[in-house]
């Protein structure tokens with residue numbers, strides 16, 4: 345990575361602590377990613393983005409701020425990026441996916457909080473991630489109890505605006521969500537000083553839809569056999585989608601998909617055609633959480649789809665682009681976002697329907713239902729997920745894990761046994 349020490353110091357980061365992270369990341373990435381064989385050339389761009397993760401994009405965000413722009417940090421796929429970009433802001437995903445940040449979060453949070461929340465709070469309070477330092481404002485949401493309370497703690501350090509996400513999907517909830525998007529719009533206009541117009545919102549709805557379409561194209565390519573790209577690489581791309589410049593990301597991903605198209609027509613893949621095809625469902629895998637994919641794929645199976653927020657939940661259902669007034673555009677945004685099926689909703693049959701549909705579309709041999717430790721929502725919903733999946737005759741295993749490496753061997757043994765069972 346180029347030298348960004350001055351930038352990090354100007355951001356008030358803890359340089360000594362951050363150095364430790366900078367030392368371990370390249371090895372972790374090399375071990376998990378660069379060790380793969382026959383990677384598409386188009387991955388070079390995404391490798392570069394990760395290699396420069398705390399440099400290039402943060403520098404762009406700072407440049408945006410120097411020109412008077414604002415940066416908004418988000419933690420959930422229900423927060424509509426379209427609104428932020430339409431007000432001339434930049435939205436950047438902030439979820440922490442590394443064990444490195446967890447102890448910092450544990451200083452202020454109960455130990456039995458999910459690692460995603462602990463890492464996100466720790467990254468900010470320890471000053472060890474430039475993205476968390478740069479954001480002018482965080483946009484939280486009322487998805488789970490841990491997050492709701494974490495916003496109050498973070499708000500002592502950085503302004504946090506919270507969107508009140510309904511927990512049911514009745515007509516009145518949809519209307520309430522529309523109102524929430526309108527309130528976000530007002531807030532973002534106030535912070536940026538820019539008014540959102542129909543034209544500029546339409547432009548940004550298209551921009552984000554293009555990103556969704558590129559991701560949908562990548563995932564469609566994963567339906568083929570042999571699969572032309574590893575699950576690990578696909579996961580990395582999706583993780584990068586949360587913070588890279590959306591236009592550039594889309595262009596680079598479409599170039600990669602052009603290359604994958606050729607692989608598919610040549611029958612070229614990264615796993616043998618008979619490798620077990622695995623779906624992963626559950627809680628999001630924020631960068632650099634690659635643990636489960638790494639375990640599955642080093643055992644010879646291919647992860648071909650993720651029913652995760654770092655997966656299909658992020659890009660399915662493009663926004664209807666035909667809104668001809670701001671009210672209509674907001675209505676279409678609300679409709680689109682409410683189609684996402686997170687376990688924070690009750691009831692949540694849509695998620696099980698999604699899993700069944702994906703199992704068929706991607707010709708899945710087995711499902712790994714994986715949730716982060718202490719996520720009550722997903723671990724409880726797991727009962728219904730497993731019940732439905734088993735009824736459909738699809739082998740399923742449940743894993744509860746955190747960001748540490750402590751359970752790596754145990755996870756490996758369990759996944760190995762599951763894969764052996766699939767082969768019988």
Ligand code: BJ8
Pocket residue numbers: 419420421422458459460461487488489490491627628653686687688716718719720721722
């Ligand atoms: S839409 S999954 S991004 S809330 S894992 S913090 S739920 S205790 S991340 Fe999520 Fe939005 Fe839902 Fe997706 Fe809480 Fe569970 Fe932790 Fe979670």
